[in-house]
Structure formats: C-alpha cells, structure tokens
Amino acid sequence: MSTLTADDLRARVGELLAAHPPASTDRLEFLRARFDAGLAWVHYPAGLGGLDAPRELQNVVEAELAKAGAPDNNPRRIGIGLGMAAPTILRFGTEEQKQRYLRPLWTGEEVWCQLFSEPGAGSDLAALGTRAVRDGDEWVVNGQKVWTSVAHIARFAILVTRTNPDVPKHQGMTYFICDMTDPGVEVRPLRQLTGEAEFNEVFLSGVRIPDANRLGAVGEGWKVAQTTLMNERVAIGGNAIPREGGLIGMVSQTWRDRPELRTPELHDRLLKLWVQAEAARLAGTRLRQQLAVGAPGPEGSAMKLAFANLQQALTGLEIELSGEDGLRYDDWTLRRPEKVDMLGRGPGYRYLRAKGNSIEGGTSEVLRNIISERVLGLPSEPRVDKDVAWKDLPR
Numbered sequence: 212m213s214t215l216t217a218d219d220l221r222a223r224v225g226e227l228l229a230a231h232p233p234a235s236t237d238r239l240e241f242l243r244a245r246f247d248a249g250l251a252w253v254h255y256p257a258g259l260g261g262l263d264a265p266r267e268l269q270n271v272v273e274a275e276l277a278k279a280g281a282p283d284n285n286p287r288r289i290g291i292g293l294g295m296a297a298p299t300i301l302r303f304g305t306e307e308q309k310q311r312y313l314r315p316l317w318t319g320e321e322v323w324c325q326l327f328s329e330p331g332a333g334s335d336l337a338a339l340g341t342r343a344v345r346d347g348d349e350w351v352v353n354g355q356k357v358w359t360s361v362a363h364i365a366r367f368a369i370l371v372t373r374t375n376p377d378v379p380k381h382q383g384m385t386y387f388i389c390d391m392t393d394p395g396v397e398v399r400p401l402r403q404l405t406g407e408a409e410f411n412e413v414f415l416s417g418v419r420i421p422d423a424n425r426l427g428a429v430g431e432g433w434k435v436a437q438t439t440l441m442n443e444r445v446a447i448g449g450n451a452i453p454r455e456g457g458l459i460g461m462v463s464q465t466w467r468d469r470p471e472l473r474t475p476e477l478h479d480r481l482l483k484l485w486v487q488a489e490a491a492r493l494a495g496t497r498l499r500q501q502l503a504v505g506a507p508g509p510e511g512s513a514m515k516l517a518f519a520n521l522q523q524a525l526t527g528l529e530i531e532l533s534g535e536d537g538l539r540y541d542d543w544t545l546r547r548p549e550k551v552d553m554l555g556r557g558p559g560y561r562y563l564r565a566k567g568n569s570i571e572g573g574t575s576e577v578l579r580n581i582i583s584e585r586v587l588g589l590p591s592e593p594r595v596d597k598d599v600a601w602k603d604l605p606r
C-alpha cells in the first residue's frame with residue numbers, strides 16, 4: 212500500500228479539477244479522467260482507477276469533488292458492478308480482464324448483473340444446475356437464473372455454472388463473465404411486491420462463452436463466488452452514511468414535522484432505532500477500516516443482517532408515523548427501474564421494498580447461520596450432502 216496522505220489526495224483532486232473543470236467538462240469525460248487519475252476507488256491498484264491508498268481516504272476524495280460540484284458515477288445504478296463484479300475481477304481476473312472491464316464498469320458505461328440464483332438454488336447456491344460444457348475454446352451454457360436485478364439494462368453478468376456434475380456440489384462449479392448481448396440470453400421481467408420489475412428471469416440457451424471470459428480456475432467457481440458474496444454483504448450493509456443520514460434521518464424528520472401523530476410508544480421506538488442506527492453506522496466504519504487492510508470476512512454478514520432489520524423496522528415506523536398518508540401508494544403500473552431509490556420515493560414504496568432487504572444478498576436466516584458458524588465458532592448445521600456427487604442429489 213502507498214504512503215499517500217489526505218493532503219496528497221486533495222492535491223491530486225485539485226489537479227483533476229484544474230484539468231477538467233466540472234462546469235465545462237462532459238460528465239463521462241470527467242469520470243474517465245477521474246478513473247485515469249486513480250481517484251475512482253483509491254484503494255485499487257494504480258492503473259486500474261486507484262492509487263494503492265488506504266480505502267478510508269476515498270472519503271477525502273468524495274468530499275473534495277462534492278464541494279467542487281463534480282459529477283458522481285451514480286453508484287446505485289451500477290451497484291452490482293461496483294460491489295460484486297469489480298472486487299471479484301480484481302482478485303481473480305487476468306490482467307487483460309482487469310484492463311478491459313473495470314474502467315467502463317466504474318464510469319457506468321457498462322452495467323453489470325449477477326447471474327447466481329436459480330429456481331432451487333438460492334440460499335443453497337452450491338446446488339445450482341446451469342450447465343457449462345466445454346467445446347474447444349468456448350463453453351456452451353444452458354440453464355435458468357432468477358431474481359436477476361438490473362439484467363434488463365446490463366451489458367455483462369457474473370455467472371456461476373456447473374461444469375462437473377460428478378463431484379460434490381461445492382466442487383465442479385466454474386465462474387464466467389457473460390456478455391448479456393450474446394445470442395441465447397433471454398431476459399424476462401419479474402414483477403415484485405412494489406409492483407415494479409426491478410429484477411428478471413434470465414434464460415440461457417446454448418450461450419457460447421469464450422474460455423478467455425472465465426474467472427478463476429475450472430472447478431473453482433465456489434471459491435470465486437465466496438469472494439463475490441462476502442463483498443456483496445459489505446456492499447449492501449456497509450455503506451458509509453453520516454450520523455442521522457439515510458432512513459433514520461428521514462424518519463426523524465417525519466417525527467419533527469408531524470407532532471400531532473406522536474405517542475410515547477412511537478417515541479420510545481424511534482429512540483431505540485436511532486441508537487441502533489448509530490451503532491450500525493459506527494460498526495460499519497470499523498468494518499471498512501478492517502477492509503482497508505485485508506479481505507472482507509464473515510463479519511460483513513452481521514452488517515447486512517443489522518441493515519435489513521433496521522431498514523424494515525424504520526420503514527414500518529415511518530408508515531405508522533405518517534398516519535393515513537403512509538397507506539398511500541402509487542398506481543402499480545409495471546415499471547422497470549434502473550435502480551433502487553429508497554430515499555427518493557414515498558413511505559409506501561420504502562416499506563414494501565425494504566421487505567426484500569432480508570432476502571437479497573443472502574437471507575437473514577442464512578446469515579445467522581454464517582455468524583454462528585464462522586464468527587462465533589458454534590457447531591455447524593448437519594450437511595449430509597457434502598460428499599455426494601451433485602448429479603446424485605435429490606431435487
């Protein structure tokens with residue numbers, strides 16, 4: 212890691228702003244220049260949008276750029292690319308793959324989705340059955356994925372497949388980068404509780420993926436997927452927000468605005484949630500400091516679990532605090548949003564959308580298992596299928 216200081220980074224941001232004044236520079240041109248200056252994600256290697264600097268210094272960069280009115284890279288729309296695909300490509304990708312994919316991923320020119328879950332392989336991802344069969348320099352992929360967020364706008368996907376059905380389920384998987392515009396990739400919308408289709412079913416029929424698009428070794432897809440999943444939990448649960456920022460800020464504001472709806476019981480709940488939000492915020496800061504010096508560990512599961520609990524409790528409280536207004540919801544037209552906008556929408560949307568927080572990125576039940584086994588060291592769940600070939604598992 213480099214020895215750059217906060218002042219060094221301020222100076223570099225100053226140089227970027229001088230060479231590309233935000234007021235007169237095209238948004239994409241600015242973002243590309245920012246990536247090339249190593250100010251995209253400062254903890255990434257030099258030449259790949261970073262400077263090998265401590266991750267916490269990213270906050271310095273963001274603050275300086277926000278002060279100057281510079282455009283951001285709209286992280287919500289490209290959350291899967293940033294939170295899941297990028298760290299996996301960084302760890303397992305070849306030099307060519309890193310050079311090809313990371314820049315347009317970060318600038319948002321190319322959106323990524325995650326083709327992991329299948330009907331029958333969600334919590335138990337290792338049970339997945341989408342087959343990839345080698346054919347010369349290519350792999351031929353057939354199967355079905357489900358709940359694929361943003362697949363309808365994605366250019367690329369991270370994809371886990373089964374390449375050897377004769378070995379136990381955690382072996383015999385292989386991980387690929389899939390071009391979503393390739394023949395044989397079909398994306399169909401799935402309507403969810405909010406009435407919108409933010410995610411999709413994806414059918415893969417004879418999709419040909421070059422071997423050069425493989426991430427990690429053949430048969431080692433589970434190991435690669437673990438990196439994605441650990442980063443996913445931190446990406447979902449470990450965002451940096453200021454004190455009383457995000458949902459707790461919004462609900463506290465509703466409390467201030469609507470004195471006529473207050474009761475002692477609601478006050479008690481609000482205060483408890485305020486304390487929990489603050490504890491989660493500080494724990495997130497600590498987790499990110501740990502991340503700055505190493506890989507994400509299973510502790511990220513606790514952050515994601517706490518985040519889901521808090522989001523659901525807060526959106527429920529907000530509905531109650533909003534009185535009859537809280538029950539209003541929009542017109543249920545089928546829309547296909549490009550991002551989840553929790554703060555930009557009404558309380559009804561927030562309440563319904565937050566239900567998914569305890570499912571997406573690993574359910575709360577499964578995260579509790581991970582915490583009990585990998586953080587607390589409690590005995591494992593019995594796993595009778597561990598040594599059985601995937602093809603012999605009942606399904």
Ligand SMILES: Cc1cc2nc3c(=O)[nH]c(=O)nc-3n(C[C@H](O)[C@H](O)[C@H](O)COP(=O)(O)OP(=O)(O)OC[C@H]3O[C@@H](n4cnc5c(N)ncnc54)[C@H](O)[C@@H]3O)c2cc1C
Pocket residue numbers: 324325326327328329331332333334335357358359360361410567568570571572573574575576577580592
């Ligand atoms: C909004 C949203 C967006 C999503 N986006 C994506 C995406 O972009 N890409 C993608 O690949 N997937 C995505 N998913 C899928 C998500 O990861 C899965 O839904 C999740 O992993 C659960 O799998 P499942 O739905 O098959 O449920 P199941 O695994 O069938 O679980 C059903 C229930 O059983 C419980 N359960 C299962 N196993 C255990 C156990 N061992 N111990 C205790 N309880 C258990 C679960 O907690 C759950 O309550 C998304 C889901 C949602 C809701």
